[in-house]
Amino acid sequence: MADKILMKGNEAIAEAGIKAGCRFFFGYPITPQNELPAYMARRLPMEDGVFLQAESEVAAINMVYGAAGAGARVMTSSSSPGISLKQEGISYMAGSELPGVIVNIIRGGPGLGGIQPAQSDYLQATKGGGHGDYRLLVLAPQSVQEAVDLTMEAFDLADKYRNPVMILGDGMIGQMMEPVEFPGETSPEELPKKEWATVGNEGRKANIINSLSLQAEKLEELNLRLQKKYKQMQEEEVRVETTKTEDAEYVIVAFGSMARIALSAVERAREEGIKVGLIRPISLFPYPEQVVGKVAEQAKFMLTVEMNCGQMLEDVRLAVNGRCPVYFYGRTGGVVPTSQEIYEKLMELVRGEK
Amino acid sequence: MKVVAKRPRALMDKPTHYCPGCTHGITHRLVAEVIDEMDIREKTIGVAPVGCAVLAYEYFDCDFQQAAHGRAPAVATGIKRVLPENFVFTYQGDGDLASIGTAEIVHAAMRGENITTIFINNAIYGMTGGQMAPTTMIGQKTTTSPYGRDSKSAGEPIRVVEMLSTFSRAAYLARVGLFNNKEIKKAKKAIRKAFETQKAGQGFSLVELLSTCPTNWGMNPAEALDWVESNMVPYYPLGEYKTPEGGEDR
Numbered sequence: 001m002a003d004k005i006l007m008k009g010n011e012a013i014a015e016a017g018i019k020a021g022c023r024f025f026f027g028y029p030i031t032p033q034n035e036l037p038a039y040m041a042r043r044l045p046m047e048d049g050v051f052l053q054a055e056s057e058v059a060a061i062n063m064v065y066g067a068a069g070a071g072a073r074v075m076t077s078s079s080s081p082g083i084s085l086k087q088e089g090i091s092y093m094a095g096s097e098l099p100g101v102i103v104n105i106i107r108g109g110p111g112l113g114g115i116q117p118a119q120s121d122y123l124q125a126t127k128g129g130g131h132g133d134y135r136l137l138v139l140a141p142q143s144v145q146e147a148v149d150l151t152m153e154a155f156d157l158a159d160k161y162r163n164p165v166m167i168l169g170d171g172m173i174g175q176m177m178e179p180v181e182f183p184g185e186t187s188p189e190e191l192p193k194k195e196w197a198t199v200g201n202e203g204r205k206a207n208i209i210n211s212l213s214l215q216a217e218k219l220e221e222l223n224l225r226l227q228k229k230y231k232q233m234q235e236e237e238v239r240v241e242t243t244k245t246e247d248a249e250y251v252i253v254a255f256g257s258m259a260r261i262a263l264s265a266v267e268r269a270r271e272e273g274i275k276v277g278l279i280r281p282i283s284l285f286p287y288p289e290q291v292v293g294k295v296a297e298q299a300k301f302m303l304t305v306e307m308n309c310g311q312m313l314e315d316v317r318l319a320v321n322g323r324c325p326v327y328f329y330g331r332t333g334g335v336v337p338t339s340q341e342i343y344e345k346l347m348e349l350v351r352g353e354k
Numbered sequence: 355m356k357v358v359a360k361r362p363r364a365l366m367d368k369p370t371h372y373c374p375g376c377t378h379g380i381t382h383r384l385v386a387e388v389i390d391e392m393d394i395r396e397k398t399i400g401v402a403p404v405g406c407a408v409l410a411y412e413y414f415d416c417d418f419q420q421a422a423h424g425r426a427p428a429v430a431t432g433i434k435r436v437l438p439e440n441f442v443f444t445y446q447g448d449g450d451l452a453s454i455g456t457a458e459i460v461h462a463a464m465r466g467e468n469i470t471t472i473f474i475n476n477a478i479y480g481m482t483g484g485q486m487a488p489t490t491m492i493g494q495k496t497t498t499s500p501y502g503r504d505s506k507s508a509g510e511p512i513r514v515v516e517m518l519s520t521f522s523r524a525a526y527l528a529r530v531g532l533f534n535n536k537e538i539k540k541a542k543k544a545i546r547k548a549f550e551t552q553k554a555g556q557g558f559s560l561v562e563l564l565s566t567c568p569t570n571w572g573m574n575p576a577e578a579l580d581w582v583e584s585n586m587v588p589y590y591p592l593g594e595y596k597t598p599e600g601g602e603d604r
Binding site: 024026055056059063064068089092096209212 | 395396397398399401408409411414415416417418419420421422425428429430431432433434435436437440457458460461
């Protein structure tokens, strides 16, 4: 294992992409993810790769589409307003079954919003985002190290399912510096060949990358095949971390950097003898609904904490399915809840229970 | 019996969905002939647009990607950057290229992407049923310019080849017409030159083909060909606007 080095989240994610065998990056400037493309612009030429600053996010995601269709591991990154622009291309990638990794370092919205950290793109990321019935695999890291690990894994998952994967971070994950290590390295030559890619049809029938189906029954067939993939993801790709939930009477649910802050509130309440636990979904799609549902059986209530107005809350309620009350605490617009605020909200609810 | 004409290898043996008198069929054939003559079929990747040619991948016998509306040059950029030794071409209409995809074509030309674009200018949106295009002629009636295109509110037709001529990395730019046999021969020569430009790695190449849409123009095929010559050619002059050698011929 290599030594630990101190890196900014955005740069670590970029290096993780390179370590996973990605040699093609297409992006467009937007804060707070600018260090990611800048790092790629410096690093990729050293690896005989291609960094290209596109004319827009729309063009960038379509370059990703073309490169993915040509069989390459390929990546793009952006932040909320830019991700909205990419949705057309992401829908086409899902419909054409193309792998690719898309990083969203969320900032506050709606509209132009602000540049401070937020989690207000949860619904956009986990419910498809663009037009049509599709899903992305969505992974939400809580630290720079986890961002590295999940990004490297994202490329394997994208290839395994022939589906775009989104790394959902926020301004904090992108901007903070932490020590990281990179678990190994894959060179593009080691990767299995993609028989479906358009690389020239020497000695075989032409390969077509396409999402058009003018016959309704054919298009339904594609949709049913996609749904089967999503079901397989739900069976095989759920990632979740639980802390002190075994005997918990009260449970906080939070993802990404919010979970890290919530953990401090959990620890403080534990010191005072309050039996609190934390569920941290790491894969937001597929959602760890079984874990949340199971813990709900023993909990007096759940408290969902988010940097938005209550988006994951919907998935928590679906998973809990009436087994216990579900409360919400959040700040939005780029305001980050402190562990003190979460602790106070928790204690207020605990007092109400007694 | 001597064979004097046959289907190019690069075309599939199937009927197209194009309307009678539409010149898409001619253009498909010219592109396929050039691919055959250069013997590059197995190294070629086409990019289909959104528009009448959306099904181009059904007719060419080479690898293809279907792109979102207007994004073909971006998709082609992605492919070519991964496979610089392959031939990559986009096939786009005027709504796709000159309206929704203006940014993509301008920037592909500016970067000098080593790709070839086949640009069909028939002054109208065909597939959606005859709406005004950015290339629609002044006074031309369409479903969305029922009183004729008025320059005061809809501007004047975009001359794509002239616009792209300002970019030094746009290596080969030509406009041809498909209204008689002589011009069709010239069109093929231009398409060949465009692919040769790509082969030599000289940068971006585009051939604009003044084409017909008899169905949406409300004309018979012969009238439509005449209309190209008498109405479009005066506004869209034919010729080579840029060549890798630096010359112009028009």
